Amino acid sequence: MQRKKGFTLIELLVVIAIIALLMAILMPALQRVKRQARTIICRKNLSQYGLASRMYLDDFEGNFPYSFSWLYDDNDFVGCGWHDASKNIIDNPDRAGQLWPYLKYKDVHMCPDFYSVAQMTGCGSCDGRTIPIEPQYSYCMNSYLNGDAWNSVPSQYKTNMEKLKNESEVRNPSRVFFFSEENPFSVPELQSSIINDNNLRATPGPGNDHFATFHDAPSRDLEKGYAFAVFVDAHVERVSAYPVGNTFILSWPSGRPIPESF
Secondary structure, X not given: OOOOXXXXXXXXXXXXXXXXXXXXXXXXXXXXXXXXXXXXXXXXXXXXXXXXXXXXXXXXXXXXXXXXXXXXXXXXXXXXXXXXXXXXXXXXXXXXXXXXXXXXXXHHHOOHHHHHHHHHHOOOOOOOOOOOOXXXXXXXXXXXXXXXXXXXXXXXXXXXOOOOOEHHHOOOHHXXXXXXXXXXXXXXXXEOOOOOOOEEOOOOOOOOOOOOOOEOOOOOOHHHOEEEEEEOOOOEEEEOOOOOOHXXXXXXXXXXXOOOOO
């Protein structure tokens, strides 16, 4: 008599156990690959910002766009555009800011890591809303490059200029960031505010805007990661909000005295 071919219960359980073991080994690796892919996109977006900014500066004799209206024009869209899907520029072309004609690809304005974190943490500046929110952009401009941050600088540090507006005034373009990322959540050690507009306004110490901390951060501690930034010379690199005040150091137009505090 011929025996019927097939798996015994023990053999089937062994196969299931092997598959489960392989999944346990592979899943963390797949998660790392997925996370790395998102990080690459975030960095590549800023590379596109660098190219677009270079074209804008060439077209406008080196003058920077205004840090509040480079993406949205200067109105109520600026403050809540980042988390409100109804206020995306594609559907509201009349609200487009100065740099938008150079960056018309919608997805280039959104870092996938930021989107994931914002969906998880919610938003402290969203009119009481937490989840769900629909982020529309995740990058902010250095407010010391033709922005309102310059208005708070003590006169002795301005070298007789009311506001820096032209790239020729930046002494070291490779060490002054143009665009970077902010958190959708607060880090009290660094500041009490979060991303709420297109404008990154850093100060010498804690109390104002700073670089994001969510890239490659431990899952339970989003305050321990880093951000990406594109500099005035158009190169992109990792940047850190630590030590406290480092955001300001990379915001301040090089070649001028760096104040200890405002």
